[in-house]
Amino acid sequence: MAKITKLEDIVSLCKRRGFIFQSSEIYGGLASCYDYGPLGVELKNSVRAAWWKDAVQMRDDVVGLDCSILMHPMVWKASGHADKFADLIAECKKCNTRTRVDHLTEKAEEAEEEHTKHISLDTAMATAQDLSNKVCPNCGSVGQFTEPMPFKLMFETQMGANIDDSMTMHLRPETAQGIFANFKNVLDTTRIKIPFGIAQIGKSFRNEVTTKAFIFRTREFEQAELEFFCKPGTDEKWYEYWKESRFNWYINLGIKKENLCLRNHDPDELAHYAKACVDVEYKFPFGSGDWQELEGIANRTDYDLRQHQRGIRTLNKWFESDRDLTKIELSKEAEDYQSGPLSYFDDEQKTRYIPYVIEPSAGIDRSTLAFLVDAYDEEEVRGETRNLLRFHPALAPVKVAVFPLVKRDGMPEIAQNIYNDLKKYFNCFYDEKGAVGRRYRRQDEAGTPFCITVDGQTLQDTTVTVRDRDSMDQVRVSTDQLLNHLREKLEV
């Protein structure tokens, strides 16, 4: 079994093997930012590819999309991020604890409104000035707060090099909104019919209050999101479907079942847009064995499309208020919103409606790390410890390594030829240095599923050995059967 017990061991493992490095390390590092090394980028690419294949390419009812990170400011007004990602924070002078102003409760009040609904920045500014009766949730002091200060959870940047007419933009805090904004485009160009999904993988950015815990909560991160549009009333069925489907995706890629679970959100834990939500959690082996979220599957109902219909109606207001999002409120929803610009026409029933959305939203970085940690293993071989990564073949950074047994008798040349042929099909690695046993072990550490060795017998009968990473067993395979043999074993 894996021997990793602390986060530090995971960090060390990632660094040692060239999976994940601290960003800008030569300058002392940049908090919460990480880079993927040579093996890490292959692993992460494989995770992406596995998700894309499962969510898009193997299905007839899902199409892909790749949206820009910068989007029209109104997108974030409509989605709610512009308001809700700009919370006001006040600091308790007694204990220096920072708390969201809208989470503070009055002295006499019970904690009944712990999950106060979010309010706009302006409203909060107007109503939150009087903190004299508010209670610090940490130390219980009353009215000991600093002036509320805005806490921007979205990254801001300027679009337009000319500062006079540049516009403040936000880096997207989720990829989902790009999908909603393109819902109509996809409908109009693909002939796809409900129920169907749109999938996207890409970077998102959130100015989290705290990051910590290696790459579990970083400010820049990669998401794989699927928005699955379905007819209202069928949403609960699809929610169950995606719950099961997404859970099994991890299991099928080798995550040990005892390390994975589904956790339903409590009603008071739900985001404002969600009717139901469940997390796929992985038991990371640090601390006391914390379960950490890899993916959330939410029933977003028709919330987002309806919000964007309101956003479209608000556009003029935005222009008229000098493009200042804080000065405007979203327009009211139209009476006949069900037949609005983002509605769907059901051919069979000849009616229009706003579809419901089931959203499986996975963290690529988190799951990459989960696959890495889950694959880590140590075992005793002839009194020595063998370290290996038991990656599923689809995820292994290197699929096949090719060696000459020794560096003579023409073996390197034959091995090179095999390598040159195989690398057209899989990511391969060639090595002829040192003892073959050491080369095998190096590949074990990288998680390479198979090693091909050209030996003396190859010169006689053109067969090579194929050595299995997990069992260390070897079989002889004819070189002209090698590609087929590996394809079958690697399931690619």
Place this chain on the structure above:
RNA sequence: GCGGGUGUAGCUUAGUGGUAAAGCUCCAGCCUUCCAAGCUGGUCACGGGGGUUCAAUUCCCCCCACCCGCUCCA
């Protein structure tokens, strides 16, 4: 943001007010016909910046990063 801790080579550790040791790894060569063998040689480090001092990796200050615990976590 608060409290505590940590920072010496790729990794794991040692050590010192006079610029640093070892094991593993890595590289080169020899040897080697299947699982980290052996021999020889070699590369590589005191997180960054100030201060005190003749001299700082060591003492002091500031900064950075990471870990643990709070807080936070649409």
